[in-house]
Structure formats: structure tokens, C-alpha cells
Amino acid sequence: MSYQTGPAPLPQPARPLDYWLSAELAAVSPSGARSRLREIASARGSYMGAWAAGIGMGAVLILLGPLLAIRLGTFAPVPAFSLPGAAIAVLCCIFYAKVRDRLPRTDRSPVNRGPGSLRGALGFVGFILTAFIGVFAFTAKPSTWQDPALLLTLVAVLAFVVCLLVAAIIVPATILGRSRESLRSKAVNDPRFRALLEQDLATWRDPYGDAGYGPL
Incomplete structure (x- = not known):
């Protein structure tokens, strides 16, 4: 006689997920301390920021098409810029939704070379715009004004540069800077995502040392 058995139950972690997700625990922990939850949040924020930047760049191209068409008096820029921009925006929206709702691979997350917070992004963008305007102001002929x-x-070019900087720098930096809060909110409000974290908590072991699953 044979007996069919279900899958073996997952081992019970020493501490529940709510303990590691606690904002109080995060507040009393060093901000630079390594943990599995922080690695997940950082990788998730990096992926979301990258795809959000792609959405923003697509939107910029969508707007650029009609603006150039009006400025040049021809319809040609609309299919040349707006259609590829729409395709980029839609594709990035799809991937953004996917990375938002699943656990990322922390060993293959994008490398972030830019600012990691809104404050840093605003300072960086402000520096670029100041340098851009300053160089033009010193090199432009008096007749230009x-x-x-x-x-x-020139105003249209400056507006386009600002839109590019917002899409490529400010948006991903803001998402990355809020990655921990975003992960906490997702775990609290999305039962499916929380189940993924619960499974990861039960099976994950630090391969490099004795880092804990949290804090976040």
C-alpha cells in the first residue's frame, strides 16, 4: 500500500515577517546595516526606477513629436518620435508592473550610478541646469536676446532638457530613495506579495555571513 504525501512544510523562521518589516526596528537599526529585506528593497527600487525612467523618456518623445511638427511645419516628426516613444512607454509600463509585483534577483540588480534620493537628484539637476544656462549666457551674442x-x-530646448532630467534622474532617484517604504507598504497591502516574502523568509540563508532577514 502506498501513501501520497503533500509537499514538506516550510521551516518556521525564528521571527515572523512583521517583526522584520517593523518601522520601529528599522528606526533603531543602523541605516547602513546589511539585511535581506534591504537588499530586496534596493534591487526592487533599482528595477522600478529604471523602467519608470523608460516610461518618462517615452512620454518625452511622445510630446516632442507634435512640438517639432508645429515648429517645423511638417507632420513628419510625429511618426518619427511619438510612435517610438509610445512603444517605449507601453513596454516599460509592462515591465514596471512585473518588477513591482515580484521579488527581484538581488545578485543581478542594475548598478545605480546616479543620485539615490530626491534631494540628491534635485541638487544634481540644479547643478546641470545652472551650468547649462551659465555657459549659454556667457557665450551668446547680445543680439540673441x-x-x-x-x-x-531656446526656451523650448531648455524645457526639453528639464523634461529629460526629470525622467532620467529625478524619477528613478525618487523611487530608489523610497524603496524601503515602498516595500513595506507593498507587503502590508498585497497578500500575494506578502506570501512571496513569507516563503523567502522561510527558505533564505545568508550565503556570506550571518546577516539577518531584516531590518527594513
Whole structure:
């Protein structure tokens, strides 16, 4: 006689997930201390920030098409810029939704070379814009400031640069800077995502030392 048995139950962790997700525990822990939850939050934030930047860049291209069409008096820029921009935005939206709802691979997360918080991003963008405007102000001819058409073009170029900086720097830096709070909120409000964390908590062991699962 044979007996069918179900899958073996997962081992019970020493501490529940709510303990590691606690904001109080995070507040009394060193901000630079390594933990599994922080690695997950950082990798998840990096992926979400990268795809959000792609969405923003796609939106910039969508707007650029009609603006160039009006400025140049031809419809050609719309399919040349807006259609690829829409495709990029839709594709990035799909991947953004996927990485938001699953646990990331922490050993293959994107390397972030830019600012990691909104404050750092604003300072960086402010520096770039100041340098950009300063170089132009010192190199432009006096007649440039008396030509309304040229000034309008310069304002449009500056607005385009600002949109690019917002999409490529401010948006991903903001998402990355809030990665821990975002993970905590997702775990509290999404039962499916919480179940993924519970399973990971039960099976994960630090391969490099004795780091804990949390704090977050």
C-alpha cells in the first residue's frame, strides 16, 4: 500500500515577517546595516526606477513629436518620435508592473550610478541646469536676446532638457530613495506579495555571513 504525501512544510523562521518589516526596528537599526529585506528593497527600487525612467523618456518623445511638427511645419516628426516613444512607454509600463509585483534577483540588480534620493537628484539637476544656462549666457551674442524667435527656441530646448532630467534622474532617484517604504507598504497591502516574502523568509540563508532577514 502506498501513501501520497503533500509537499514538506516550510521551516518556521525564528521571527515572523512583521517583526522584520517593523518601522520601529528599522528606526533603531543602523541605516547602513546589511539585511535581506534591504537588499530586496534596493534591487526592487533599482528595477522600478529604471523602467519608470523608460516610461518618462517615452512620454518625452511622445510630446516632442507634435512640438517639432508645429515648429517645423511638417507632420513628419510625429511618426518619427511619438510612435517610438509610445512603444517605449507601453513596454516599460509592462515591465514596471512585473518588477513591482515580484521579488527581484538581488545578485543581478542594475548598478545605480546616479543620485539615490530626491534631494540628491534635485541638487544634481540644479547643478546641470545652472551650468547649462551659465555657459549659454556667457557665450551668446547680445543680439540673441533681442530675437524673439530664437529666444522661443531656446526656451523650448531648455524645457526639453528639464523634461529629460526629470525622467532620467529625478524619477528613478525618487523611487530608489523610497524603496524601503515602498516595500513595506507593498507587503502590508498585497497578500500575494506578502506570501512571496513569507516563503523567502522561510527558505533564505545568508550565503556570506550571518546577516539577518531584516531590518527594513
